[in-house]
Amino acid sequence: MANSRIVVTTDGARLTVAPRGEIDHHSARSLRERIDSALYSARPEVLVLDLSHIDFMDSSGLGLLLGRYQRASEIGCEVRLMGCSARTKRILELAGADKLFKIEERA
Amino acid sequence: MEQFKAKNKENEKNKRALVNEMKVKMPAVSENESTARSVVNAFVAHYDPTVEELADIRCAVSEAVTNCVVHAYGGRGGVLYIGVKAYSDRSVKIEIRDKGRGIEDVKKAMEPLFTTDKSGERSGIGFAVMQSFSDSVKVRSVPGKGTCVTLIKKLASEE
Numbered sequence: 001m002a003n004s005r006i007v008v009t010t011d012g013a014r015l016t017v018a019p020r021g022e023i024d025h026h027s028a029r030s031l032r033e034r035i036d037s038a039l040y041s042a043r044p045e046v047l048v049l050d051l052s053h054i055d056f057m058d059s060s061g062l063g064l065l066l067g068r069y070q071r072a073s074e075i076g077c078e079v080r081l082m083g084c085s086a087r088t089k090r091i092l093e094l095a096g097a098d099k100l101f102k103i104e105e106r107a
Numbered sequence: 108m109e110q111f112k113a114k115n116k117e118n119e120k121n122k123r124a125l126v127n128e129m130k131v132k133m134p135a136v137s138e139n140e141s142t143a144r145s146v147v148n149a150f151v152a153h154y155d156p157t158v159e160e161l162a163d164i165r166c167a168v169s170e171a172v173t174n175c176v177v178h179a180y181g182g183r184g185g186v187l188y189i190g191v192k193a194y195s196d197r198s199v200k201i202e203i204r205d206k207g208r209g210i211e212d213v214k215k216a217m218e219p220l221f222t223t224d225k226s227g228e229r230s231g232i233g234f235a236v237m238q239s240f241s242d243s244v245k246v247r248s249v250p251g252k253g254t255c256v257t258l259i260k261k262l263a264s265e266e
């Protein structure tokens with residue numbers, strides 16, 4: 001179950017994590033563990049959080065993104081967001097977090 | 108039915124009638140965050156909301172419910188009460204109530220980026236999200252007794 005909720009791919013110095021489904025306080029915990037373990041084992045230059053398969057996200061999801069930003073920054077890794085919905089952008093803006101991340105449109 | 112009539116009298120001055128209501132009680136545990144979103148979604152879906160309106164409601168409900176799980180009961184569990192009412196003027200009122208620790212200073216708690224969380228995984232925008240995604244947010248809280256968050260969403264008229 002927990003494993004099917006996220007797809008992790010590495011491409012050179014770029015680590016992409018693509019969670020699926022809903023990010024709330026309940027699901028954030030296992031996603032956090034999966035992303036952090038991938039981050040610390042790959043130690044990439046760029047971490048891409050691909051949100052194109054997310055159909056729900058609230059402030060706990062934003063907390064997940066900001067927490068990963070924090071962890072990645074500590075090891076000199078840049079964080080980018082991909083596939084943000086208009087709704088996700090609105091939540092990022094409420095926290096002023098839209099300026100923190102480089103936002104990539106879908107490849 | 109009698110109860111309904113009495114309530115409708117109360118709403119007459121607002122020129123609206125109570126169309127439907129629901130009360131749900133569930134343990135304030137994290138898996139019920141999605142349960143709460145789903146039941147409120149199912150209730151409101153009868154009144155032809157737009158896809159956007161429904162998504163707004165799911166998000167606002169999720170914020171209030173998560174706050175009960177995380178802050179009111181500090182993850183230890185407790186009871187979460189949800190009441191939903193639909194009115195003839197197409198407004199929907201959602202009450203999310205807990206009997207947890209309560210909020211000392213509601214005004215401060217509602218300020219964007221205010222959080223008492225120490226984990227570094229929260230940013231204090233839950234109330235800002237509720238305000239942004241609904242038409243009105245009211246918070247009543249008594250320290251040591253609990254908190255009640257009332258969300259109102261006006262659905263756009265049909266057609």
Ligand SMILES: Nc1ncnc2c1ncn2[C@@H]1O[C@H](COP(=O)(O)OP(=O)(O)OP(=O)(O)O)[C@@H](O)[C@H]1O
Nearest residue numbers: 059174178179216222223229230231232233234254
């Ligand atoms: N039901 C509640 N019972 C007790 N305290 C609450 C409750 N709801 C909110 N609070 C308090 O209000 C603060 C602000 O809540 P808000 O939802 O805006 O932010 P948060 O939950 O801390 O972070 P985020 O929602 O962004 O993850 C909380 O940190 C908490 O101290």
Ligand SMILES: [Mg+2]
Nearest residue numbers: 059170174233
């Ligand atoms: Mg919150």
